[in-house]
Amino acid sequence: MLDATTQQVFSQDLPDQQPFCRIQKIEVTPVAFADPPLLNSVGVHEPYALRAIIVVHTDSGHYGLGETYGDEVHVNRLRRAAEELINADPFNLNVISRLVSASLRQDDGQGGHGTGGMVTTTSLDDRVLSAFNVACLDIQGKILGLPVSTLLGGAVREHVDFSGYLFYKWAAHPGQEPDKWGPAEDPAGIVAQARIMVNDYGFRALKLKGGVFPPDQEAAAIEALHKEFPDIPLRLDPNGVWSVPTAINVGHRLESSLEYLEDPCLSIADNAAVRAEISLPIATNMCVVSFADLPPAMDAKAIDIVLSDHHFWGGLSRSKLLSGFAETFGLRLSMHSNSHLGISFAAMIHLAAATENIDYACDTHWPWKRQEDDVIVPGVLSIQEGRVKVPTAPGLGIELDPQALERMHQQYLDSGLRQRNDTGYMQSIDPSYELKSPRW
Structure with a gap:
């Protein structure tokens, strides 16, 4: 104390x-x-x-x-x-x-x-x-x-648009049965995954999590998506593991296919070097993740779009402060996502509803979660036609399910996991795997 x-x-x-x-x-x-x-x-x-x-x-x-x-x-x-x-x-x-x-x-x-x-x-x-x-x-x-949207200044939209979040993936974890999504380790697999996202959820924007395979292969996946869904805006996020020359080359190649390129490089300086050479807007959730990062990024002209995340920025109140900064200095906004449950999803929806200058459909991992895996009473939040209706009940508009919370806490205890370690898990399966940045 x-x-x-x-x-x-x-x-x-x-x-x-x-x-x-x-x-x-x-x-x-x-x-x-x-x-x-x-x-x-x-x-x-x-x-x-x-x-x-x-x-x-x-x-x-x-x-x-x-x-x-x-x-x-x-x-x-x-x-x-x-x-x-x-x-x-x-x-x-x-x-x-x-x-x-x-x-x-x-x-x-x-x-x-x-x-x-x-x-x-x-x-x-x-x-x-x-x-x-x-x-x-x-x-x-x-x-x-x-x-909550009213407490944040008032809802300016009744629905919040989200993008379908595409991932390279295996068919299943080792020793488990394949899931409904199947494998996606090449352009054809990514297109098949996107069809599920579009058909089942109606997404009208798509984002590919890259940085996994050689850039030419990931660029080919974007081109295949653009051919299959010519009217759907696309984004690519290699999570900062490209070098400046690689990012410039891929940026030129995909200028007619992408809505924006997210975090091609890790640092403000490297992203500024890329942005100076390509016409694509650059978005970030890696080199600008706090208020202290904003002045140097603006001075360097490194980014066009901040992918806000209330988990990073101090909650909903300080995220509204970020939206004011963006409006004042000509930055555009969308929203980043990590693996999340319904409480975070509801908070994201209220924030986006009350943030007028959200310029792009927001990210969400929601489709990747088993719908029975949550701690809130179901029925309030669902994605239809690529968007979610903003709850209008008091507060976040959701209620806790105490039994579900207890069940999922037991799942935590049984899992044996106490921290996320994507690299360690990969190395347990493929001992030759090395962490590199930049990788290409």
Whole structure:
């Protein structure tokens, strides 16, 4: 817990007003859900994806939901932050943010990023704050009888458009039966996967996760997609593993096929060098992942589009701050996705609904998740015609299923996984696999 001096600093100069309610208890529960063998630039997804579920209870009888990464280091930080939020006012998001930051200053030296992904330069304070910010907004909406989109300034759209997220993949994890998607390890397999996305979900934009095979092969897959779906915008994301010359060559080749190229290189400087030579817009979720990254990226003219992610940027409130920055400085916006459950999906939908300058269909892993694997009561969120209807019930518009939460926590315990390690899993299957950046 915070010491007396720190508590005094936090309490001074605050208005003396009666809060609507106070946080009484916070539960942080790690869960696991089945994940297909999706290939990426650092390996392959393990059989289970990890998430952490935050349930914030108030003395008024309301609860709010948040969802974030489930790696053990991150879960420990969440629990430490949760201790500091007891008795806080969930309507005072500034104090919530201060308390989370203070809990992290007492870090026990465990180190580690803890977010289960390949992006490691995000703000520690923001990625721990995010789930608590979402949960507090959920509480506010339930108390006031308003959807979170209204609390964020008001919905400007009734539906949010999403893109079909294509992956190179194996037919199944070793020792498991093939899934409904089948293998996708060449252009024909990617086109077949895209047909399922378009036919079953109605997606009107498609994105290919690249950085897996030689760039010529991935460019051929984009060209095959463009031939099969000439009216559907396409994106390619090699996750920063191309060299500058490779990115320029592929960028020229695909200028007539792509809507934008995402993170061809890893650094701001390298992406700036690529952008200076190609006409394609460059999007990022790797070289600009915090507010500190924005000034150097703007100075270098490295990017055109920020793929925001409220898990990185401090929750929904600070993501709205990002949208204002983008509007002011002429950046365009879309939304990044990692493997997620329904709480994060609902939060993404409310944020996109209330962010007028979302210029592109947002990313989502939703189709890759078994629909029975979730912690919310089903029936609210579904993708039809490539879009999701924005919930209008109070808060996030979703409800926790306690039995499902318990079942998925048991799945976490049984899985034996405590951190995401795509590279280690790949090397357990193919010992010759090496992590390289740039790879081509």
